[in-house]
Amino acid sequence: MIICKDRQQKLKKDNPAGGTGSLHCLYAIPKGEGFSGSSFSMIGTMTLEPGASIGAHLHENDEECFVILSGEGLYEENDGTLHKVCAGDVTLTFRGERHGLSNTGKEPLVFIAMIVQ
Helix, strand or coil, rough: CHHHHHHCEEEEEHHHHHHHCCCEEEEEEECCCCCCCCEEEEEEEECCCCCCCCEEEEEECEEEEEEEEEEEEECCCCCCCCEEECCCCCCCCCCCCEEEEECCCCCCCEEEEEEEC
């Protein structure tokens, strides 16, 4: 299956998950609109503006993966530990864990986000 860019849904989220600034989303699969029988419940290319953040939030019933494509930032793990992230890094948030992400660079932080059940 291919979901061409021109069929993907654009959405801007202000103060995502209680964070700051704006997150620009290009959804191949918008959250909650996954395909029947698939474990994917969201897939998108996300752009976090400089100085913006996604607030720490809980993944109670699902898991999320970020693949950092460009830019740099700080990833907050379940226990509050912060890690620098940059292009090529992959983050995993397992069921029952919390995470957050902030753009600490001068360029947009671009990443693929995938949520699975």
